[in-house]
Amino acid sequence: MNNETTNPPYPSLEDWQHWTWVTGRAQQMLMEFWAQGATGDQPFPAVSPTNAADPMAWMTAGAEAWSKGLEAWGKMLGSTADASQRKDRRFSSPEWSENPVFETIKESYLAISDQLLGSVEEVEGLDEEARQKLRFATRSFVDAMSPSNFALTNPQVMKRTIDTKGENLLNGLKNMLDDVRGGQLTQTKKGAFEVGRNLATTPGKVVYENALYQLIQYTPVTEKVLETPVVVFPPWINRFYILDLTPEKSFVRWCVENGITLFMVSWKSADESIADIHLDDYVLNGQIDAIDTIRDLLGVESVHTIGYCVAGTTLAATLAYLATKGETKKVKSATFLTAQVDFTEAGDLKLFLGDETMTLLDQVTKEKGYLDGRYMAATFNLLRGRELIWNYVTNNYLLGQEPAPFDLLHWNGDVTNLPAAWHRDYLETLYKANKLIEPGGIRVAGVPIDITKVAVPAYIQAGREDHIAPPQSVWKAMKHFSGAKRFLLAGSGHIAGVVNPPAAGKYQYWTNDEDAATLEEFIAGAEEHKGSWWPDWLAWIRKQSSKETAATGARVPGKGKLKAIEDAPGRYVKTR
Template sequence: MPDTLTPTLPRLEDLQHWTWVLGRAQQMMLEHGLDLMEHVPAAPPFGMLLDPTPAMRASADFWADTMQLWQRFLDPANAEPFVESPEQARDRRFKAPQWREEPIFDFLRQSYFVIADHLLKNVEALEHVDGRQKDQIRFATQGFIDAISPTNFPATNPQVIEKIVETKGESLLKGLQHMLQDMAKGQMTQTAAGAFELGRNLAMTPGKVIKRTPLYELIQYSPTTDEVLETPLIIFPPWINRFYILDLTPEKSFIRWAVEQGITVFVVSWRSADASMKDVVWDDYVERGQIDAIDTVRDLLGVESVHTIGYCVAGTTLAATLAVLAARDQAAKVASATFFTAQVDFTEAGDLRVFIDDDQLAMIRSLSADGFLDGRYMAATFNLLRGRDLIWNYVTNNYLMGQEYAPFDLLHWNSDVTNLPASWHLSYLTDLYRDNKLIAPGALRIGGTPVDLSKVTTPSYIQAGREDHIAPAKSVWKLTEYFRGPHKFVLAGSGHIAGVINPPSAKKYQYWTNQGPAESLESFLEKATEHAGSWWPDWLDWLRAVSGAKVAANGARVPGGGNLCAVAEAPGDYVKMR
C-alpha cells in the first residue's frame, strides 16, 4: 500500500504561480528603480529626495543579486553558493531542513532574503529625509517584510504542507478554530488557556494588601528572615502591565528573591482603568500614587526613608517624583532609586516613537470615548514592535499548522492587558514622547511644583537591556546625564523583560559594569567588565552599601502587624480586574 503520510511537494501549478509571484516582485523592484530615474522632478525638495544616483546603484545591485539567484536555481552546479548573513542563518523561521534540502523551498527562502535585503537597503538609501520619517519608513518596511515571508502562507511553507498531509486536513480546521476564537475575543492568543492562575502558580509570594485606594493597592510581603534591612523597598511597576511580571513562577520571581535576601518589600498594584478614571492624569500617579505610597510605608514602619524601584514608565514617573520631592525639600524620603529600563529623554526612544504622530494620537482619542483606552490596543502595539516573534510566529504555528499553545508564564502576563486612563495616556505620549518636556527644567509641573531633573541627588542604580527595543540602552543611559547624585549604570544582556527577569539560579545572560567615568554608553562599554549571569546580586550589594542597617523582622514588618490591617491576601483584587 502507498504511504499516505509521505509529504508531497506542491502541485506544479502552485510552484509556477509562486515562482511567477517572486519573479514579478523582483521585476517590480527593478522597474521602480528605473521609474525613479526617469521621473525625478528637477526642483527640490523631491528632486533631492529621489536622487537617481542611489536608485541606479540599488537597481544595479538588485539586478546582479537576482541574476545570481536564478542561476543558482536553474544551474546550481555552476553557480556561486548563496552566502547567508549571520542574521539570516539564525532566522528560526527557516530552521526546518526542507528550506535548504528541497530546491523549490531553498529558492523561495533565498528569493525572500534577496527581496527583503534590498527593500531595507532602499530605505537606508533615502536622502534628505529626517530621522523620524526614516524610522517610520524603516519600521513599516520591516513589518511588510515580516508579513510576506513564505513561512506565513500554506502553499509556500513545507512544514505546513506536511502537516496538512499528515493530519488529512485536520490541522487546517484546528488552525481555523484558533483564529476564529481570537477574532471573537479581539486579541491574539500566545499561551495555553488555563495553564496559569494568579495565586496558584503565578504571583505566589506570601503577603497581604494593606491599603487600597481608587488608584492602587499596596501589597506588603511576609518576611522569611529573622532580620531585614531597616530601610524598606517599594516597587513601582508600570501601570501599562500587571505587577506580577516581578512575581512570576517562584523560581523567576524578583519579589520572592528580594524577600529572601532580607528586604521588607512593598509593591504597588495599579488599578486597571475604567470610566471612573477618565480624569486621572500623570500628576495623580506621582502625588496620589508614588508619593502617597512612600509616605504610607514611612509612617507604617516609622522610618526616615525608603528604597524605591521604578520599572519602565513607572521609572520615568519615579524620576519626576524625585524631582518634585527635591523641589519641596523632601528628597530625604527616598534613600535610593533603582530604574529598570526607564527613560527620561525620549530623543532616541526606540521603535515605539514611530507610533507617535498626529494621526496616531487622533486615533487614540477616537478609541477612548469612555475615558479609558482598552488595553488590547496597547498589547497589539507592543506585539507589532516584535511582529515576527509575537504575531507571525503564532499565525504560522497555531493558525496554519493548528498546533496547540504551549504554556508560558511570561506570555500569559504579556496577554493580561490593562486599560489606561485616556487623559494620562495622551498627555504622556505628547508631553514626553513627542515633545520631550521632561528634560526641560520647569516645562512640566506636578501639583504646581516645577519638574527639574537636575535637582535630583538621590543615589541611583540604572539598569538597561542590551537588546531592548522599547527602552533602548542608549536612551536609558541618558538618565545619567540629568541626575546630579551618585549613580551606577549596569547593562544587562537580553531585552526589556528577560534582561530584568533574570534570577541568579537561571545562570543566563550576562551584565556589564564600569567603575570609571564614562560620558556615553559607547565609552562605558569600551572599558566595561563583563560578568556572567544575573545582575541581581550586584544590585543587592549596591543597595546594602547605601544603607545596610538591620532590624528584627517583627511588628509592623509583618503584614497586618502594624497600624494598617490586612485588606486582602496577595496578589490582591486590582491585579484581577479586566
Template sequence: MEKPMTAETSPPAVEPLEQFQRWTDLIGRGQQTMLEFMTREPAADANPDPFGMMATWQKVAAAAAADPAKLVEMQTRFMTDSLALWQSFLTPGADKPQVKDKRFKGEAWGEVPAFDLMRQSYLLASQYILDATANLDGLDARDKAKALFHTKQFVDALSPSNYPLTNPEVLKATIDTGGENLLKGLDHLLDDLKAGRMRMTDETAFEVGRNVAVTPGKVVFENRLFQLIQYTPTTPDVFETPLLIFPPWINKFYILDLTPEKSFIRWAVEQGLTVFVVSWKNADASIADVTLDSYIGEGMIMAIAKVLEATGAPSTHTIGYCVAGTTLAAALAYLTAKGEADKVASATFFTAQVDFGDCGDLSVFVDDAQLDGIAKLTEGKGVLDGRYMASTFNMLRSNDLIWNYVVNNYMLGKDYLPFDLLYWNSDATNVPALWHQSYLRDLYRDNKLIEPGGISVAGVPIDLSTVMTPSYVQGGKEDHIAPARSAYRISRILGGPSRFVLAGSGHIAGVVNPPSQMKYQHWTGPADAPTLDAFVEGATEHKGSWWPDWMAWLAPQSGAKVPPRVPGEGPLQAIEDAPGRYVKERI
C-alpha cells in the same frame, strides 16, 4: 529528492464522504468568517488613514523620485545578485547562502529546491527594500524612522512563511493530517476573534494567585489608584530601610512575581528586605480623570508615605520599572522641590527613560497623526483599551510576537503551550486616556521632562538635575521598548551619584533574570562615562544575573538589621491576602 510516503507520513485513511464533509465545513466556516468581516459597516466618521501611514508613503515616494539614479543603481545591483542566486541553484555542487532567519530554519524549507529558492529570493529582496528605504535622501530623521518601521511591517507580512501555499511545513502538515491542522487553526482563529486578541499561550494553565503572583503577603492599603502589598519576611532579621517597587501601570505587577523560581520579589525578600509593591488598578471610568499629577500624588507619594508609616523607617528604597521609572524620576524632583527628598533613600530604574530623544521605534507612534488617531480611539471612553498598546508593542517584534503565532496557531494548528511570561504578556491593562495622551505628547513627542521646568507636578516645576538621590540604572542590551542608549541617559541627567549596569537581553528577560538560572550576562563600567558607547568601551562583562550586583550596591545604604515586620501587624491593617483584587481585574 522527495521523501517516499510511509505509514508514518501518509495521511490517515478517511472515507470519501467524511473527507468531503470535513473540507466543505472548513471552506464554509472560512467563508463565513470573511463575510462577517467584509460586511461590517464602517464608522460614519472613519478616517481612511488614522495614523498617517499613507502620508509617510507619499513622502517616501517623493524622496525616491527625487533621485532616480540611485533607484536605478539599486535595481541593477538587485538584478545582479538575483541572477547570482539563480546561478547558485542551477549549478550542481555550488555553495548556497546559509539561512540564519529562524522563520525558515525548518528542514522542510531545504528539502525542495523550489522552496529553498523562494526563501532565499524573499530574503534578498526584503534586504534590498529595507536598505533602499534606509538610504533615502530628503527625509528627516523622524520620517525616515517611520518609513523604515512601516516598510519592515510590510516586508515581514509578505514572507512566504506566512501563507499556507508557500510554506512547505504547513503543506506537509496538511497532507499528513488530512487538513486537521487547518481545521484546528481555524478554531483557534475564531476563538481569538471572539476574545478580541491573539492568544500566545495556554491561558488555562495559569491563574493569578494560584501559580503566578504567589509570594505570600497582605494588601495593607488601597485607594482608587492602587493596592499596596507588603510581603511576609522569610529571614530572622531585615534591613531597616524597606523597598517599595513601582511597576508600570501599562502592565500587571506580577512580571516581578511570576513562578517562585523567577520571582524578583521573592528573591528580594530572601535578601532580608521588607518588600512592598504597588498593584495599580486596571483603568476604568472611575479613574478616567487621572493624569501624571495623580500617579505621582495619589500614587507614588502616597505609597511612600504608607511604607514609612508601616515600617517606622525614616526613608525607603524605591524601584521604578519602565513608565513607572520615568514617573519616579519626576516624583523625586517633586520631593526635592518640596524639601522632602530624604524620604527616599535610593532609586533604582529598570529599563526606564527620562530623555526621549532616542526612544527607538516607539517614536513612530507619537506624531500628530498618531496622537489624533489615539484620541479618536478613546473619544467618549476615558480609557485606552490595553489591547491597543499590546498590539503596538507586539508590532515592534512582529516576526516573534505576531507572525510566529499566525503560523503555529492558525496554519499548523499547534496546541498552545503553557508559558508564564506569555500569560502575563496577554494580561493587558487599560490606561487612562488623559494620562496616555499627555505622556505621549509631552514626553515622547516634545521631550519636556529633561527641560528644567518643562513640566509641572501639582504646580511645582520639575528639574531632574536637582535630584541628588543615589540611583542604580539598569538597561537592556537588546531592549526594543526603552533602548539602552536612552536608559543610560538617566545616569547623566539626575544630579546624584549613579551606577549603571547593562544587562543582556531585552525589556523583560533582561530584568527578570534570577541568579539561579545563570542566563545571559551583564556589564559594569566607569561611573563617569559620558555616553553608553563610552561605558561599553570601558565595561567589564560578568556572567549571569545583575541582581547580586544591585544587592551589593543597596545593602550598605539599607541601615542596621531590625526584627522582621509582619504585614498587618503594624500600623497598617491587612485588607486581604496578596496578590489582592486589583491585579485580578481583566479586560
C-alpha cells in the same frame, strides 16, 4: 513534496468525501461566526465575510503572487547575497531543506530581505526620524511577506495538511475565529497559568489600597531584614507580576529571600471611576502616597524606590517634586529599570505618535474615558511582529496547533486598561515634546519641577537589546540627575534583561566604575560579568544602608497598624 516523477495516486472517493466535508465544515464555522454577529473586536484585525468565504484562499492570499514575483524582485534588486548559513527559526523545519524548490524560496527570500533592509541605510536625504520610520516599515513588510506565513509556500504546512487531511486548517480557522471574538492574538496555551495559582504566588498581604492602587507587603522569610524597605513601582500599562512570575523567575521572591522588606504597588486597570486621572494622581496619590504609607507603617525615615519603564519616568518627576518641596529624605535611593527621562532618542514607540493615534485617544476619551489595553498590547506586538505576531499566525492558524505554555507571554496578553486622556498627555508631553528635561516644563500640583534637582543615589539599568527603551535613551538620565549614579547595561531586552534570576545563569551584564561621558565610552571601558545583574543591585542597595532589624511586628504583613485587606496578589491585578 517529493522529487519522484511518477504520477501521484488519484484521490479515492473517500478522499473526495473527506475534503468536501473539510470545506463544508469550514464554511459552516464561518457562517456561524457571522450569524453570531462577531464582526471582530478591535484591536485584532477584522475579517470581512467577503474575503473569508474560502478559508484556504484567505490563509494563502497573496502566496501565489509572492512566489511568482520572487525572481523578478531578485533581478530588480540585483540580489546576490548568500543567506545559506543563516539560522532562522522560521525555516528550522527540515521540510525547508529537503525539497530544492522550497529551499530556493527560502534562500531567495532571505537574500531579498537583506537587500531591502540594507537599502534603507543607503537612502540619501533622510533625517534620522524618517529613516527610523522607513526602517520599521520595511522590516514589517519583509516579516509579513515571509513564505513561512502562507500555506502554499510553507512546506511544513503543506505536509501537515496532507498528513491530517485538512484538520489543521479547520483547527486553525477555529483558533483564528476565537481570537477575533476575543480581540486578541493567543500566544500561550489557554488555562496553563493563573494569577495566584502558579503566577504571583510569593506570600504577602494587601495592607493598603485607594482608588488608584493596592499596596502589597510580602512576608519575610529571614530572621533579620534591611531596615530600609524597598517599594516597587511597576508600569501601569502592565500587570505588576512580571516581577513575580513563577517562583524560579520571581524578583519579588528573590528579594524577600535576601532579607529585603519588599512592597509592591499593584495599579488598578482603568475604568470609568479613574478615567480622568493625570500625572498629579500618579505622583501624589500613587508614588508619594505609597512612600508615606510605608514610612508611617514601619516608622522609618526613608525607603528605597524602584521604577520600571514608564513608572521610572514618573518616579523621576516624583523625586523632582520632592526635591522642590524639601522632602528628598523620604527616599534613600532610586532604581530605574529600563526607564527614560529624555526622549530625544526614544525607541520605536515614537513611530506610533501620529495623528491616527491621537485621534483614537481623543475619540476614546470622549466615549468612555479609558483605552482598552488590547490596543497597547497590539502595538507592542507590532514592535516585534516576527516573534509576537507571524510566529503565531503560522503555528495557530496554518498548522492548527495550540501555542506552548509560556508564563511571560501569558503576562504579555494580560492587558491593562489605561486612562485615555493621561495616556495621550504622556505621549504628547514626554515622547513628542520632551518636556520632562526642561526645567519647569512640567508641573506637579501646580509646582514646576526640574529633574536636575534629583540628587538621591540612582541605580540606572538598561537592556542592550531593548527596542522599547533603547540603552542610548536610558543612558541620558546620567547627565540629568545630579546625585551619585551607577549605570549598568544588561544583556537582552526590555523584559528578559530585567527578569533574569541568578539561578538561571543566563545572559550577562556590563559595569564601568570609571567616569564616562557617553554610552559609547561606558561600553569601551566596561567589564563583562556573566549571569544576572540582580546581585550587583543588591550589593549597591546594601551600600546605601546596611543596617538590619528583626523581621517582627510591622515587618510582618498585617501585624502593624495596617491590617491585612486580602492575600497577595490582591484583586486589582485580577480585574481586567
